[in-house]
Amino acid sequence: MDIRYEVSPKDVKRYTTEELRESFLVESLFKEGEISFTYSHYDRLVIGGAIPTKEELTLDAGDTLRTEHFLERREIAIIHIGGGKGKVKVNGESYKLEKRDCLYVGKGNEQVTLHSDSSADPARFYLVSATAHKNYPTRLLPIAEAEPTHLGSDAESNNRTIYKYVHEDGIQSCQLMVGMTLLEPNNMWNTMPAHVHDRRMEAYLYFDMEPASRVFHFMGQPNETRHMLIENEQAVISPPWSIHSGVGTSNYTFIWAMAGENYTFKDMDFVPVEELK
Numbered sequence: 001m002d003i004r005y006e007v008s009p010k011d012v013k014r015y016t017t018e019e020l021r022e023s024f025l026v027e028s029l030f031k032e033g034e035i036s037f038t039y040s041h042y043d044r045l046v047i048g049g050a051i052p053t054k055e056e057l058t059l060d061a062g063d064t065l066r067t068e069h070f071l072e073r074r075e076i077a078i079i080h081i082g083g084g085k086g087k088v089k090v091n092g093e094s095y096k097l098e099k100r101d102c103l104y105v106g107k108g109n110e111q112v113t114l115h116s117d118s119s120a121d122p123a124r125f126y127l128v129s130a131t132a133h134k135n136y137p138t139r140l141l142p143i144a145e146a147e148p149t150h151l152g153s154d155a156e157s158n159n160r161t162i163y164k165y166v167h168e169d170g171i172q173s174c175q176l177m178v179g180m181t182l183l184e185p186n187n188m189w190n191t192m193p194a195h196v197h198d199r200r201m202e203a204y205l206y207f208d209m210e211p212a213s214r215v216f217h218f219m220g221q222p223n224e225t226r227h228m229l230i231e232n233e234q235a236v237i238s239p240p241w242s243i244h245s246g247v248g249t250s251n252y253t254f255i256w257a258m259a260g261e262n263y264t265f266k267d268m269d270f271v272p273v274e275e276l277k
């Protein structure tokens with residue numbers, strides 16, 4: 001597993017572009033026939049990408065977790081982000097996923113495998129996992145059943161729809177909160193005005209982008225902002241002390257996931273634009 005350690009905001013003030021990217025950007029999560037994981041020491045969130053082709057792919061604790069199986073002390077959300085139809089089997093029970101559907105699998109499930117219906121058009125799965133203390137039931141939430149919240153405006157170029165999957169009023173979990181935000185065409189900004197939530201870290205996966213499109217992802221303490229250039233299907237680890245906002249050269253979709261102290265989506269400290277530096 002790719003390991004990312006926590007770093008102090010004091011040190012980040014002096015980071016070069018390369019150092020910022022080494023600490024916070026996950027460049028290649030999606031490889032055919034593999035599951036790739038990145039382990040962040042911020043709240044021990046693990047993010048991953050999987051593209052099963054002919055063979056199924058199995059969630060495996062590897063040497064990093066030092067547990068018998070991946071979900072021995074963890075919970076996971078698996079979101080289908082593109083490609084053909086796929087399936088996730090949990091202890092032999094099969095769940096069908098199409099684009100934007102989310103499956104939550106609780107602590108203690110020993111056997112989790114990922115499958116594509118067609119190896120010529122494989123499914124692309126994003127995985128996000130946090131530590132867990134008890135089992136919550138496995139639950140599939142197809143996008144058609146997820147509740148949309150519309151935010152922003154054309155005037156602010158941030159007309160977008162948020163679908164919450166795993167949260168206090170949705171799929172129940174120990175600490176994982178997960179959702180997806182879609183920007184309307186001609187709308188490029190997410191999460192501006194920006195916010196921090198020192199109680200929770202967050203990870204963003206940007207996708208649905210053309211190969212030549214980029215998102216300028218803004219991070220850092222509100223009075224010391226930095227940015228990183230993000231390509232399609234790349235992820236950002238956002239420390240609890242950092243803003244997480246972006247503007248694209250075109251519209252895009254992103255999956256946000258949080259873990260940490262509280263389980264309150266609305267717990268955000270907004271920063272007026274005039275105060276950003």
Ligand SMILES: O=C(O)C(=O)C[C@H](O)C(=O)CO
Pocket residue numbers: 160162179180181190191192197202244256265268
């Ligand atoms: O579009 C947005 O705004 C978001 O999706 C923001 C994230 O949900 C977030 O940062 C939650 O803390």
Ligand SMILES: [Zn+2]
Pocket residue numbers: 195196197202244268
């Ligand atoms: Zn946030």
